[in-house]
Amino acid sequence: DTEVTQTPKHLVMGMTNKKSLKCEQHMGHRAMYWYKQKAKKPPELMFVYSYEKLSINESVPSRFSPECPNSSLLNLHLHALQPEDSALYLCASSRPPGQGQETQYFGPGTRLLVL
Amino acid sequence: KQEVTQIPAALSVPEGENLVLNCSFTDSAIYNLQWFRQDPGKGLTSLLLIQSSQREQTSGRLNASLDKSSGRSTLYIAASQPGDSATYLCAVGFGDSNYQLIWGAGTKLIIKP
Numbered sequence: 001d002t003e004v005t006q007t008p009k010h011l012v013m014g015m016t017n018k019k020s021l022k023c024e025q026h027m028g029h030r031a032m033y034w035y036k037q038k039a040k041k042p043p044e045l046m047f048v049y050s051y052e053k054l055s056i057n058e059s060v061p062s063r064f065s066p067e068c069p070n071s072s073l074l075n076l077h078l079h080a081l082q083p084e085d086s087a088l089y090l091c092a093s094s095r096p097p098g099q100g101q102e103t104q105y106f107g108p109g110t111r112l113l114v115l
Numbered sequence: 116k117q118e119v120t121q122i123p124a125a126l127s128v129p130e131g132e133n134l135v136l137n138c139s140f141t142d143s144a145i146y147n148l149q150w151f152r153q154d155p156g157k158g159l160t161s162l163l164l165i166q167s168s169q170r171e172q173t174s175g176r177l178n179a180s181l182d183k184s185s186g187r188s189t190l191y192i193a194a195s196q197p198g199d200s201a202t203y204l205c206a207v208g209f210g211d212s213n214y215q216l217i218w219g220a221g222t223k224l225i226i227k228p
Contacts, residue, residue, distance in 0.1 A: 004158075006158075041220070042204055042206075042218035042219065042220055042221060043159070043218060045215050045216070048213075048215060055213065056213055056215060088156070090158055090159070092159075096214075097146060097208070097214035102146070102147060102164070102208060102214070103149065103161045103164045104149070104159075104161060104216065105161065106151075106158040106159040106160070106161075107158050108157060108158040109157070109158045111156070
């Protein structure tokens with residue numbers, strides 16, 4: 001099973017709402033990633049978790065708060081977002097670097113619209 | 116700073132043609148290089164991963180090559196089909212303790228029936 005699942009598929013939220021994006025994988029991967037992708041642009045890395053510890057935070061505003069409750073789950077908590085945060089949010093997982101194959105497997109994404 | 120460039124930005128060819136997509140990077144100290152495919156509004160699908168010690172990888176009609184010394188990779192698609200239409204992204208795996216992918220902007224490929 002090489003599937004990464006993400007919920008919800010679509011999300012519309014106001015600027016004062018609090019919502020969470022969820023990501024799950026059962027491939028035994030110990031590295032998980034959040035990316036943000038705007039239309040016609042490549043993905044931008046937001047956060048990396050390695051062995052359930054935050055290893056990279058790409059200077060993301062604090063209105064985005066990641067959480068890795070266990071090795072299979074990754075959450076992204078959203079609060080007080082701005083309209084410019086509207087984008088496709090992608091989750092990915094991989095073996096940590098140094099274990100041979102670091103192919104990243106992506107979920108289908110959550111399409112977020114902030115009004 | 117590692118930069119990844121993909122040329123061309125868009126490509127339209129008739130069905131059945133063989134084609135080459137190009138990717139170049141500025142720093143040869145890479146961990147690996149991956150090619151992905153993205154259909155409109157969808158997530159990314161990994162096509163091929165080439166480790167820094169490898170020269171090429173093949174999967175079906177796809178062949179990816181890597182020349183670290185010149186900072187280049189190519190993705191060769193044989194006998195193109197309309198279903199190959201998508202955006203193809205190249206990403207360089209960079210850094211050890213802070214390993215991450217550095218992305219090219221992608222090549223939008225249209226295969227005309």
